[in-house]
Amino acid sequence: MDEVNDLQQNPDREKAVKNKLTVAKWLVYLLEGALIGVGAILPGISGGVLCTVFGIYRPMMELLAHPILGFKKYYKMFIPILIGWAGGFLLLSKLVAKLLTIAALPVTCLFVGLIVGMLPAMFKEANKKGIEKGTIPAFSIVFIVLLAFFCVLKYYQDTQLVTIVPNFGWWVFCGALWGISLIVPGLSSSSILICLGLYAPMSESIGSLDFSMLIPWGIGIIIPVILLAKLVNRMFEKHHCIANYCIIAVIISSTIPIIPLKYNGIGEIILCIVLAAVGFMCAFGMEKLRDKLIND
Numbered sequence: 001m002d003e004v005n006d007l008q009q010n011p012d013r014e015k016a017v018k019n020k021l022t023v024a025k026w027l028v029y030l031l032e033g034a035l036i037g038v039g040a041i042l043p044g045i046s047g048g049v050l051c052t053v054f055g056i057y058r059p060m061m062e063l064l065a066h067p068i069l070g071f072k073k074y075y076k077m078f079i080p081i082l083i084g085w086a087g088g089f090l091l092l093s094k095l096v097a098k099l100l101t102i103a104a105l106p107v108t109c110l111f112v113g114l115i116v117g118m119l120p121a122m123f124k125e126a127n128k129k130g131i132e133k134g135t136i137p138a139f140s141i142v143f144i145v146l147l148a149f150f151c152v153l154k155y156y157q158d159t160q161l162v163t164i165v166p167n168f169g170w171w172v173f174c175g176a177l178w179g180i181s182l183i184v185p186g187l188s189s190s191s192i193l194i195c196l197g198l199y200a201p202m203s204e205s206i207g208s209l210d211f212s213m214l215i216p217w218g219i220g221i222i223i224p225v226i227l228l229a230k231l232v233n234r235m236f237e238k239h240h241c242i243a244n245y246c247i248i249a250v251i252i253s254s255t256i257p258i259i260p261l262k263y264n265g266i267g268e269i270i271l272c273i274v275l276a277a278v279g280f281m282c283a284f285g286m287e288k289l290r291d292k293l294i295n296d
Helices: 002-009 011-041 047-053 057-065 067-091 093-126 135-159 168-183 189-196 199-207 211-238 240-258 266-293
Strands: none
Touching (some): 011 047, 047 057, 057 067, 093 240, 093 266, 135 240, 199 211
16 A cells, blocks of 8 residues: 555656556567467467467457457557567577477477466456356367367377478468468467478478468468458357357367377476476466556
8 A cells, every 4th residue: 555655646656667567568478479479380289279378369359350440459469479479480480390309298298388377267267257058068069079180180190191292372271271270279280281291391481481482371371360250259259158168178179189198218207297387387477477467
């Protein structure tokens, strides 16, 4: 109470505190944007999942469904997020690709911990307006169907049964998958592209800024965004609880198959557990920081 009175009696100090909070918000958004960009590159991790985890998905759907109104409402959020995303996606793509070749299991475990750590906050958001009739059946159906789909996809990925030679049309297809993975959190475009043999050449093209790949890829992203964004936004407006529970079902069903089951010795097991715990605690800490700096 004394601190509040002190701020009210000292306008200069109040302004300084507000400026510090603004800088802190920007740093949080930059970090979240960078993680979303890196997560979009990682096989098995969906950028849409991390958007949902960080509370960005709903505003993003509003922005995509109504670009002008959405930008006016959320530009203070999305400018630092896009800067962070560009850094995570473009500047770190080669680094992430190298880390995946060196230590794929620990990196994956870190992101699994990050996703699991945000689930309590996501359930809290879903239940904010009460549980609607039909929520649990919708959650169960989405979870079972997509868990089966992702497990089959992982089998094809592990056995490498499908390979395709990349060209303009396939780059458009890659972009369309990325666009869909933004609209449908949990659908990892990277995992599907690995199955088709397109992930490695796409990552290399992104890292080297190859516009012969980036242009058709960008065209592909735009198509599903235009077609699906308004539909998803309307679903959240009409059925908030059911929509959120379905998204959570997608996230859980897509995360289970990427949890590593084979390890090279006890040392790697311990490292993966530690990194998963670090990811969980980081997610927990970031959620608390968001509540303090952003949601207030």
